[in-house]
Amino acid sequence: MLTDEYRYKILKLVQEKPEISQRELAKVLGISLGKTNFCLKALVDVGLLKVSNFRNSQNKLAYMYLLTPKGIEEKTGITMRFLKYKMQEYENLQAEIEELRRAAGESGDKEVE
Amino acid sequence: MLTDEYRYKILKLVQEKPEISQRELAKVLGISLGKTNFCLKALVDVGLLKVSNFRNSQNKLAYMYLLTPKGIEEKTGITMRFLKYKMQEYENLQAEIEELRRAAGESGDKEVE
DNA sequence: ATCATGCGTTCAGATAATGAACGCAGTTTA
DNA sequence: TAAACTGCGTTCATTATCTGAACGCATGAT
Numbered sequence: 001m002l003t004d005e006y007r008y009k010i011l012k013l014v015q016e017k018p019e020i021s022q023r024e025l026a027k028v029l030g031i032s033l034g035k036t037n038f039c040l041k042a043l044v045d046v047g048l049l050k051v052s053n054f055r056n057s058q059n060k061l062a063y064m065y066l067l068t069p070k071g072i073e074e075k076t077g078i079t080m081r082f083l084k085y086k087m088q089e090y091e092n093l094q095a096e097i098e099e100l101r102r103a104a105g106e107s108g109d110k111e112v113e
Numbered sequence: 114m115l116t117d118e119y120r121y122k123i124l125k126l127v128q129e130k131p132e133i134s135q136r137e138l139a140k141v142l143g144i145s146l147g148k149t150n151f152c153l154k155a156l157v158d159v160g161l162l163k164v165s166n167f168r169n170s171q172n173k174l175a176y177m178y179l180l181t182p183k184g185i186e187e188k189t190g191i192t193m194r195f196l197k198y199k200m201q202e203y204e205n206l207q208a209e210i211e212e213l214r215r216a217a218g219e220s221g222d223k224e225v226e
Numbered sequence: 227a228t229c230a231t232g233c234g235t236t237c238a239g240a241t242a243a244t245g246a247a248c249g250c251a252g253t254t255t256a
Numbered sequence: 257t258a259a260a261c262t263g264c265g266t267t268c269a270t271t272a273t274c275t276g277a278a279c280g281c282a283t284g285a286t
Contacts, residue, residue, distance in 0.1 A: 001272085001273065001274090012209065021232080021233065021234085022233080022234065022235090023232085023233080023234095031274080031275090032274060032275045032276060033234090033235095033275080033276065034235090034236085034237085034274065034275060034276070035273085035274060035275075037234070037235065037236090038273095038274090040234095062232085062233060062234095063233080063234075075213075076213055076217075079206070079209055079210065079213060080210070082206065083203075083206045083207070083209075083210055086199065086202055086203050086206055087203065089199055090196075090199050090200065090203045093192070093195065093196045093199055094196070096125065096192055096196075097192065097193070097196055100188075100189050100192060104189070114241085114242060114243090134263080134264065134265085135264080135265065135266090136263085136264080136265095144243080144244090145243060145244045145245060146244080146245065146265090146266095147243065147244060147245070147266090147267085147268085148242085148243055148244075150265070150266065150267090151242095151243090153265095175263085175264065175265095176264080176265075
């Protein structure tokens with residue numbers, strides 16, 4: 001399943017390091033190789049990424065994932081959408097933390113740690 | 114699967130409305146009835162929730178989910194842990210938004226919306 | 227030539243999530 | 257009172273999703 005979370009994360013990582021391998025991507029993302037492969041293909045299918053070959057001196061032939069113009073353009077929107085969603089979660093939690101503090105009779109200005 | 118996300122959300126919802134039904138909980142959480150049932154049981158199993166019956170005037174006999182003393186105590190920790198995790202995500206995204214703004218040559222003080 | 231390495235790809239098996247269907251217990255209707 | 261109805265928690269076959277070992281291939285090393 002390709003969610004906004006992985007759309008965002010993969011586009012970001014690929015943009016930073018186009019020669020990244022699927023295995024490395026999987027490791028960074030904390031997901032399996034199979035899922036990584038699936039998500040990359042999905043991003044290629046919808047035209048956000050494209051694949052090209054490149055010669056790697058030390059390593060063998062490898063792929064390179066590049067953001068298409070569409071990918072570059074949509075990445076911003078995807079990121080914004082994802083941020084908005086996360087911001088909402090974050091604010092809800094902040095409110096909950098405040099409630100907990102009030103319930104515990106604390107001063108309310110302590111740091112979460 | 115019972116994750117911190119659902120530990121937190123369920124404990125919160127149950128605390129606010131102990132007489133909530135599994136179906137209503139499922140709807141609010143955006144998950145299936147089966148998963149809701151599974152998560153509630155898991156929370157009972159680990160001693161964070163307990164079940165008791167109550168008489169509901171209009172409706173039939175129903176259950177009531179109550180936080181145990183352990184549940185009340187651990188809810189704070191679970192919430193804090195979940196917040197910390199979300200805060201990290203949120204901060205990473207904020208940084209990414211900044212990068213996007215810089216790349217787009219914007220002024221950097223626009224609101225996300 | 228042979229081996230070793232690392233790549234993307236595949237897919238059988240494991241894991242997780244779904245929601246229709248069930249039995250039960252109150253409430254309403256006939 | 258009996259029968260139909262409602263909404264509850266529970267179950268579990270089905271479906272969706274994820275995993276990672278194994279494969280073929282291309283390169284570099286021996």
